[in-house]
Amino acid sequence: MRQKQKNRKILTGCFALSLFFHVLAVVFFQRYTLWFSSPQKVGEQNQCLSLVDKKARDEILKVAFEPIASEIIQKETAIEPQQEKIAAFILRSKVQFPDNESSNIFQSPFSLPANSFLASKPIFPTFTVPIESFNLLDHLPKDLIVPVPAKQPPIAFNPMPTQSKLQLSAKSPTVLETIPSAMITQAEPTDLFLTEEHIAAKTPAMIPIPNLSKLPTLDELETSSYSDSFDADLTFFPKDDGSGYIFALTLIPQPQLELSRIRQHITFLIDRANSIQQGRLTATKAAVHKALAELNPEDTFNIIAFDSKMEKMSPNSLPCVRSSFAVAEEFLEKIHLGSFFSTSDLYRPLFLTVPGHVENDEIYTAILLTDAETLNKKGAQRSILQDWTQYNNGKVALYAIGMNNDHNLATLDAATAFNRGKLLNSPTNRGLKRKLLKLIKTIQNPVAKNVSCNAISRSPQSKITLFPQSFQTSNLFIDQPFVILGETETLDDFILFVQGRLKNRWLNIKKTISFLNAKKGTRSLKQEWAVQKSYHLYQNYLNDNDPKHIVEAEAILDPYDQQVIFQ
CATH class of the missing domain: 3.40.50.410 (von Willebrand factor, type A domain)
Known part of the structure; x- marks a missing residue:
């Protein structure tokens, strides 16, 4: 307890002592003035401070606000620059300052020595350029100089004048002559009927813009695809000479197929x-x-x-x-x-x-x-x-x-x-x-006519020939199978295309035929192929009358006891 009272007394004494020193400092600043200046020579600084201390405050203010006679800064004679010679082009213009001009921007408000460096007149360097003209293009390599194309005047657009012939005709109504009377009447206004006959000027023909090519659709071609409406049955048999295979492809229409008769x-x-x-x-x-x-x-x-x-x-x-x-x-x-x-x-x-x-x-x-x-x-x-x-x-x-x-x-x-x-x-x-x-x-029930068949092998080395030819192909009937005979060099897959004319559209059938599930044909297949081959030889004979075609047909048909014509 005593310790606390002792500490409180010490704190109170310190606070009173601090307050005393603060009051003393305020009184001192109110009574006296402090001067601060930049570092100068020791002699000059002491002289200024002693002078200030001796004068009263009102005298200092009087001296501060009275106009002071400006001291003219002595100027050193500037070095006269040489006069520049006129050249092809001037790099920098000559800078001159007026002489005998007093400058008071560096003058001190007090009687202090002026800075000689700031008071001196600046000296600027001058340059001289040779009188001869200097062309930069003459000193550059020729391959670096790119000629600038001459600007062509813009082409003036003269619009085509549109001539319009307007024929105006005025028709005045017939005015009946009346005997003037003493009565004053109001004259009726006369209407002029103008008819305008407009002759339209002929406009220049427009250049048609070509239509971009576009692939037509099946509807635009009036074509219907029935590739999925026919089933394909394939049988084949190897040729006797081993040069390839003969086959019979039968297209069978599905029962739900409906075509116009x-x-x-x-x-x-x-x-x-x-x-x-x-x-x-x-x-x-x-x-x-x-x-x-x-x-x-x-x-x-x-x-x-x-x-x-x-x-x-x-x-x-x-x-x-x-x-x-x-x-x-x-x-x-x-x-x-x-x-x-x-x-x-x-x-x-x-x-x-x-x-x-x-x-x-x-x-x-x-x-x-x-x-x-x-x-x-x-x-x-x-x-x-x-x-x-x-x-x-x-x-x-x-x-x-x-x-x-x-x-x-x-x-x-x-x-x-x-x-x-x-x-x-x-x-x-x-x-x-x-x-x-x-x-x-x-x-x-015929549904298609003018039927043509084509086949493309997936193997480039294989060749496929179909029988009969397009102009001999029979019509297509809704409830009858359509048989196509052919010969091929290999048993590679091929694509079959069948096209024909329906009642109001074109028929299109595209099927991929594979020999993987094909059946092996019988002797009747070979006989039918021999007959179709003989038809082709008969046509050649009718065209050129060469009897060798008949001899070849006889050799093909002889194993099947078939009769040969043109003998």
Whole structure:
């Protein structure tokens, strides 16, 4: 406790002592003035301080605010610079200061010695340049100098003047002269009717902007793809000489496939020559009568009976209605066997079946029932296989029905193959009706025509050839398989393209064919390939008359006991 009281007394004493010294310092500063100056010489500083201490405060203020006579700073004579000579260009202009000019910026407000360095006049250096002109381009390398192209004046755009011819005509209404009266009336205003006839100026023709190339879509090309609507079945067989393979590719339409049917015009050609004999002619007429009932109501038909002469049921094809069938039945009853010396001429009735123009939504078909007895001569063979085929040009599909004992079936078969058709053989007269009805059902629903097939192998070293050729390919029917024969050098995969004309669009089928799951063919495949190969040789013979084509065809067909034509 005592210690705390002792500490408190010490603290109080220190505080009082500090307060005393602070008060003393304030009184001292109020009574006396302190002067501070920059370091100078010791003698001069003591002299100034002693002078200040001796003067009273009011005297100091009087001296501070009274104007002091300015001391003129002595100036040293500046060195006169040499006068510059005029050169090609001046680096720096000469700087001159006025003489005898007093400067008081360095004068002290007190009587203190002035700084001699600040009071002296500055001296600036001068330069002289040779009088000769100096061209910098003459001293640079020539390869560094890039000429500056001369500026061309901008091309003035003169717009094409547009001439406008305005013809103005003023028509004033007729003013009736009236006798002036004494009455004052207000004159009616006269209206001037102006008609303006504007002749538009001819505008310059605009330059058409070319359209950028664009790949058309299938809809723009009116093409439909049915690649997934057909199944492919492939069989193959190696060639006897080991040079490659032959194959048969069958396109089978799926059951749910729906395509618009193309209207068909069918013409029945009945051979009534004496070589037919009565029994066969009677069976032929009965078969045609039965086949009429199987025709589609949308189709039309006609009948032509011929030997050396021809009879046509109707000048134009008739619709498949009951009245037309009655006309056909009456016409069939009038067909009789020709005389003993009568022969048939196939070219003339076939000529009548070819139309002048074929629409996209129609097909023409000719069904020939004959024994082809007159085709045993080369002239008759050439007239059908070459002349009529060229005239027909694929417009009419030719089908034929014969009997197994006919002599010229090979020629008749080639004629049908050249014209998108097929030959059917019957062993007996009664079988003619069955063959004809089968044919009618086969071709009853055509959906595409002008079918063409192409194949591209995935191997560059392999070559693929397809049969038949494009102008010989048969029409496509909705419920019938489509068979394509071909030969290839290797068993590499290939891409098949099938195109044809539908009723209102184009058909497009693209399928990749592989031999991995292909079946091995039989002897019938080799026989069919030999027949297709012989057709190609027959065409070469018709073009160049070279008999070596017939010899080669005979060598191909001999192992299969097939008849060779043009012998």
